[in-house]
Amino acid sequence: MVKYSFIVPAYNEQEALPLFFERTMPLWEGLDGDFEVIIVNDGSQDKTQEILNEYCQKDSRIKGVIFSRNFGQQSALLCGLQYASGKAVIAMDADLQDPPEVTLQLIEKWKEGYEIVHARHRKRAGETVFKRLTAFLYYRTLKGMTGLNMPLDCGDFKLFDRKAVDVILSLNEHTRLLRAQTAWIGFKQTVIEFDRPERAAGETKYTLKRMLNLAKNGIVPNTNKLLDFPLFLGMALCFLSLVGFAVFTVLAALGTDYGGLTAWLFPSIGFAVGLISLNTGLQNLYLAEIYKEIRNRPHFIVSELYNLEKDEK
Numbered sequence: 001m002v003k004y005s006f007i008v009p010a011y012n013e014q015e016a017l018p019l020f021f022e023r024t025m026p027l028w029e030g031l032d033g034d035f036e037v038i039i040v041n042d043g044s045q046d047k048t049q050e051i052l053n054e055y056c057q058k059d060s061r062i063k064g065v066i067f068s069r070n071f072g073q074q075s076a077l078l079c080g081l082q083y084a085s086g087k088a089v090i091a092m093d094a095d096l097q098d099p100p101e102v103t104l105q106l107i108e109k110w111k112e113g114y115e116i117v118h119a120r121h122r123k124r125a126g127e128t129v130f131k132r133l134t135a136f137l138y139y140r141t142l143k144g145m146t147g148l149n150m151p152l153d154c155g156d157f158k159l160f161d162r163k164a165v166d167v168i169l170s171l172n173e174h175t176r177l178l179r180a181q182t183a184w185i186g187f188k189q190t191v192i193e194f195d196r197p198e199r200a201a202g203e204t205k206y207t208l209k210r211m212l213n214l215a216k217n218g219i220v221p222n223t224n225k226l227l228d229f230p231l232f233l234g235m236a237l238c239f240l241s242l243v244g245f246a247v248f249t250v251l252a253a254l255g256t257d258y259g260g261l262t263a264w265l266f267p268s269i270g271f272a273v274g275l276i277s278l279n280t281g282l283q284n285l286y287l288a289e290i291y292k293e294i295r296n297r298p299h300f301i302v303s304e305l306y307n308l309e310k311d312e313k
């Protein structure tokens with residue numbers, strides 16, 4: 001068993017990957033134990049796989065898992081956790097936005113006895129106001145809605161003790177958001193802070209669609225609160241209708257011309273239909289979730305392995 005495993009999802013990171021190895025390998029040579037770097041190539045269409053293969057041939061501490069297609073960062077992280085054999089496992093991005101030097105701080109905290117160490121973004125450089133705002137809202141909404149005790153502004157840049165890794169791997173749910181699972185499992189956790197630099201090279205892989213998906217996958221499987229929505233809505237509507245009836249009754253009694261009920265008919269119908277479909281839509285989110293769990297498809301499909309054996313998983 002190696003002491004440290006670094007797990008790194010990589011999707012179209014041909015420019016960043018060489019820079020990543022250049023910065024990390026000399027740094028990690030200085031660690032007080034042996035280490036492995038597991039790069040999970042998440043169906044890249046560029047030269048990521050070829051570049052990774054070259055590095056793996058030169059250095060057996062660098063390991064590669066090649067997905068058959070793009071399964072997403074969360075699946076790549078799960079795969080990394082499965083293949084990692086370290087006593088401490090550190091998840092980080094390939095684009096150097098998770099500074100390699102910070103991994104040493106994570107490790108220091110682990111040595112102090114913490115089983116999960118989060119790295120919080122103090123500042124985020126080179127990112128659009130939109131990205132920063134959506135990230136800000138995302139972490140707060142996720143925490144608020146799930147009620148999970150998760151540190152704010154921490155992505156997936158974290159250290160996990162072997163104990164925590166084994167528990168996370170034992171969780172059965174299909175839709176996995178590592179940061180939510182991490183909060184849920186407990187253990188001794190702490191947070192360190194860092195300034196998030198710009199990407200070393202290439203472009204962000206998170207389009208608005210992917211970000212929305214990430215938000216949904218954090219909220220829906222982790223809370224049933226959305227199912228309460230129709231109840232509160234129904235109560236509110238009943239209350240408002242009663243007020244409306246009361247107002248109309250008073251106006252009618254006073255003989256005031258209030259436009260008549262017909263004028264309100266069309267918006268009322270539209271509103272009612274909108275609400276019904278909204279309710280159905282919300283329930284469908286959960287139905288889709290149940291369906292996905294029942295189907296129980298694999299999270300990813302591996303097509304090739306470099307410096308790794310199939311049963312190392």
Ligand code: UDP
Nearest residue numbers: 009010011042072073076093094204205206
């Ligand atoms: N990534 C991945 N699969 C995807 C999208 C992203 O493995 O489908 C990887 C990507 O290569 C990077 C990390 O996940 O190492 C974070 O992605 P990115 O830097 O694009 O996100 P951002 O930092 O902009 O939020």
Ligand code: MG
Nearest residue numbers: 093095097199
């Ligand atoms: Mg990035």
